[in-house]
Amino acid sequence: MTDTFSLSLTALPDIPLIQPGDNLTTIILEAVARAGMTLQDGDVLVITSKIVSKAEGCLVDLRTITPGAEAQALAAEIDKDPQLVELILRESVRISRKALHVLVVEHRLGFVSANAGIDHSNVVGNDENLVLLLPIDPDASARDIRTEILNRTGTAIGIIISDSHGRPFRLGTTGVAIGVAGMPALLDLRGQPDLFGRTLRISMLGYGDMIASSAQLLTGEGGEGLPVVLVRGLQFPKMDGHAHDLQRPAESDLYR
C-alpha cells in the first residue's frame, strides 16, 4: 500500500478562542507542534471561516446597525430581525429566495447562502447582539496564511477556508471552500481517459468543497472547538485555485 491510497485528517488540539488581531499562523503552527506533527509539502490545512473572521475583527454589534427601508419591509415580510436583515443585504448582491424566517442571498463573494453566512452562534459569550461576518476576502486570507507558513517553515501547503452551507434538494449542511490558496479548488479531469480508455464525461470534481466536508466530519457544525484540520495524503496538481472557481456562473445555472 502506498500513500496514494490513504488520507489522514487530524483536528489540531487545544486551539484557544480566537481574538481580533490574533496571528492565526502562529496559533496554527503551535497547534501543529502540540499534535506532535511537522508540516509537509502537499499538506492541506482546512481552517473554519469563523476563526479567520474573528482574527480579522469581522464582529458587528447589531445595535449599531440602522435598518433602511428595504430591510425594514423585508424583515416584516419574513419575520426576521431588521438589523440582521440590513446586514445581510449589505453583504449581498441580490436576494435568491425568501420565505418565513428564511433569507437566501447571493453573497458579495459570489456564492449563494442563507443569511449571507452571518454567524450568530458562538460569537462572544452569550451576547445575542454580536454577529460575525465572513472575512472580507477569504482567498487573500488563505494566501496570507500560506505565504507566512512558507516563509516561516519552508513548507508549501494548501489552505482552505471553509464554511458550512445548506443546499437545494438535500437536508443537512456540508462543507464548502470559500477561500483557497496553493492548491486547486475545482479539479478538472476532462479529457482524462477512464479505465477502459474512453474519455471521462462528467469530470469536474468540487475538490475544495469535498475537502472542506471531510474536515467538517471532525470540526462539526460549530467550527470553533476544533477549527483547524490538517489533511495529509491528497494528490493534487500544482496550481493556484481560487474559491470562485467553484462558483457556477449564473447564466449556466438552471436553478437561479
Place this chain on the structure above:
Amino acid sequence: MTDTFSLSLTALPDIPLIQPGDNLTTIILEAVARAGMTLQDGDVLVITSKIVSKAEGCLVDLRTITPGAEAQALAAEIDKDPQLVELILRESVRISRKALHVLVVEHRLGFVSANAGIDHSNVVGNDENLVLLLPIDPDASARDIRTEILNRTGTAIGIIISDSHGRPFRLGTTGVAIGVAGMPALLDLRGQPDLFGRTLRISMLGYGDMIASSAQLLTGEGGEGLPVVLVRGLQFPKMDGHAHDLQRPAESDLYR
C-alpha cells in the same frame, strides 16, 4: 491526542473489475485483508454505487430500449439519445430541469440528479451501448452487505453507497450517500449547546454526504479503480439512518 481528533481513510487496494453476480462482501473482506487491516466496530465502508450496480446486474443495452413518444420528443428537444432519454424517464418520477444536452430529474429513489444517475463511462470495455442504472434499492444493498459482514466477522460497521452529483450554484461534483446502513445519514445536532451554552441554530449535518465526499477524494470521479474506502475514527450515535433522511421534502425546497 485521542482518536476523537483524527480520521483515516484507506482506499482498499486491488479490487477486481466487478461482474454481475459477484459477492461484494467477499471481495471487500479480501481487500481489507490485503490492506493489512481488520474491520473494527464503528468503521464505515464507503462503496461506490457503480460496483454495487454491476454486482447486481443493473446493466442495460441501449439497443434493447424502444423510446416512447415522450422520450422521442424530449430527445429531439434537448438533443440527446432517445434510448437514453427513455431510460432516464423510466428511472424518474419527474423532470426537474431540461436544457440542451442536459436532463435533470427527480429519481425514483427521491434525489435530484442529472440523467437519473445512469452511468455511461467505464461500464464494460468500450461498448458505447451499455449503460449502468443505479441499484434498485441502495439502502437494502447497504443493509445486506452490513449484515453479511456482521455475520461473517462479528463486526458492526456503517455502510454508505455513494454516488457523485452535480449541484445548483456550484461547479464540480461532490459525493452523496444514496444508500446507508448501520449509521446516521443526517446528523441532527439541534438542541445541543454551542461552546458558550447557547443552543445551536443551524445544526443538521449532511453527514452521509460529507463522508461520501471524503471518500471520493481517494476514489475520484470514476469510482471503479478504487471503489471502496474504509473510514476509521468517525464518532456517531448508534442509529439506523436511511438515504432518504438526506432528501429535502419538495414542499420545503425553495428551488424545486
